[in-house]
Amino acid sequence: MEGRTPLTGNGKKSINKLSSATSLRLASPSDRTSDTFVVQIPKDQVYRVPPPENAKIVENRTPKDNVQSKRKIGRRCCWTLLGILIFGIVIGITIAIIHMLYIPKCPKFSVVNVHFKNVTDPNNRDQGQKNQHPKFEFDLKVNNVNERMDVSFGDGKTNFVYKKHDIGQGKYPSNSQRGLGTNNIHLNLDVGSNGKLPSDLLKTIEDENKKIVIMSLMIHVPMEIKSWIKNLKKDLTITCDFDVEDLTKKSKIMPNECITDF
Numbered sequence: 001m002e003g004r005t006p007l008t009g010n011g012k013k014s015i016n017k018l019s020s021a022t023s024l025r026l027a028s029p030s031d032r033t034s035d036t037f038v039v040q041i042p043k044d045q046v047y048r049v050p051p052p053e054n055a056k057i058v059e060n061r062t063p064k065d066n067v068q069s070k071r072k073i074g075r076r077c078c079w080t081l082l083g084i085l086i087f088g089i090v091i092g093i094t095i096a097i098i099h100m101l102y103i104p105k106c107p108k109f110s111v112v113n114v115h116f117k118n119v120t121d122p123n124n125r126d127q128g129q130k131n132q133h134p135k136f137e138f139d140l141k142v143n144n145v146n147e148r149m150d151v152s153f154g155d156g157k158t159n160f161v162y163k164k165h166d167i168g169q170g171k172y173p174s175n176s177q178r179g180l181g182t183n184n185i186h187l188n189l190d191v192g193s194n195g196k197l198p199s200d201l202l203k204t205i206e207d208e209n210k211k212i213v214i215m216s217l218m219i220h221v222p223m224e225i226k227s228w229i230k231n232l233k234k235d236l237t238i239t240c241d242f243d244v245e246d247l248t249k250k251s252k253i254m255p256n257e258c259i260t261d262f
Contacts, residue, residue: 156221
């Protein structure tokens with residue numbers, strides 16, 4: 001090529017050493033002012049992908065302890081989150097089961113017997129009974145339907161009602177029951193403040209043709225349902241409607257169940 005300068009022996013040796021990797025082409029003296037150099041590299045020396053030796057060098061330079069520690073931390077986090085999730089599920093199931101087992105239920109009430117004393121017309125009574133006021137006695141059955149909860153009742157009041165007439169008043173005694181327990185409560189009621197019974201009730205009593213009489217017993221009493229997990233307090237109103245055939249003596253009444261506002 002024109003413009004090339006012959007090389008001496010030492011120069012040839014240096015060129016030969018460089019030619020194995022690259023070949024250098026210098027511009028002609030007239031083009032040297034542009035300061036442009038062209039470097040040619042053989043195709044067999046061009047790597048499209050870094051050689052495997054480089055990857056090994058990088059691996060050797062990267063600390064393995066850091067990678068392993070990061071993996072351990074990630075595993076610990078996953079196990080911790082999984083444990084928290086399982087613990088939350090177990091707690092939720094336990095609370096649901098306890099809530100189902102300890103749902104307060106209202107006791108059941110029913111009137112078993114009724115006994116009427118001195119309820120006949122005072123004019124038809126014996127001389128010794130004329131000064132005695134009518135009285136009413138009731139036998140009430142109370143059944144606690146809560147298996148794991150106790151029930152207690154405070155002092156309350158009762159009213160005996162006939163056709164919207166309040167014909168008797170009395171007290172409801174305080175008592176308590178264990179789970180699934182049953183109590184028989186005896187109630188004593190006195191006639192109203194005027195000491196007289198409604199005229200239509202007296203006619204029914206004196207009628208020889210016995211008729212079934214519909215009456216009601218109303219009870220107002222404070223109640224508390226207790227357990228180790230929760231307590232419930234409520235002022236309970238109990239209404240017992242029952243049929244009576246004979247008002248002059250103790251009589252069994254038809255099976256009945258009282259209604260509550262629980």
